Amino acid sequence: MIRGIVIVGTLLLGVGVVAAQQDLVAQRATLMKANGKNLGTVLSATAKGDKPYDQAAIDAALNVLEDTAKKLPALYADSTKGLKSEGDFQASPKIWENKAGFAAEIDAFAKAVSDVKAKAKDLDSLKASLPAIGKQCGSCHEGFRVKT
Template identity: 45%
Template sequence: MRRIALVVGTMLLGIGAVMAQQEVAVQQQNLMKAQGKDMYGVFGKILKGEIAYDQAAVDAALADLEVQVTKIATTFTPNPKQNVKDASFGASQKIWQNKSDFESKIPPVSKAIAEQKGKIKDSASLKTAYDAIQDKCTGCHDDYRVKLK
């Protein structure tokens, strides 16, 4: 009887650990998706002509992006050792193997965003801002994001 209780208890602990790791991976993915919503759902759609230029939407997306980027280091502190089920992209284990390099890529993104505040007035200046920010984002994505599908 004790053996059965021990096996069941061990299984429950294992299931709990897997669920906790999945929750961390989901939090990390949600942070990246929030940034993608600003970059691609607002800036990208305006630049493609899918939606009209809207200064209030641009300003809100830039402000949100600025806040979201500050959360990267803490959100990626725990290593979930797994990716979100059915996700297209995931976090490379290289993040936790070279955490200082990963974290060194965050300030340039924040700086690029801060440098664009107050400069975006139309689609042309939005394109310049988008390229400047995207250039800094890509530096991290190239090294620390993996394509899953």
């Protein structure tokens, strides 16, 4: 009886751990979608002139990207290797095979975001500095993201 309870308890614990890892994968998808939204509907839309220049909105979007860069390393924990995302894109196994390369991508992304934060003070400076961020999103996707 007690043994049965222990076994069931151990199984439940196992399910809980897998669920927690899968939650990291879901958090990645949520953050990446927010990246797309902040870049597309706020930063790029403003740079293109589709939205009036609003320094508070620009700073807010850049702060979210900066925060995201800080969260990324933990979200790609070893324990999530091989877990599938429900989205259209998956994390490439290269993330865990080339950890230094992936860490360098995160650093380059964080640097691009802080550069734009320092430079974007009006429409012209936003236009001039923003492409560096999109370039880093693309660079990481090229090396470390695969289509589902």
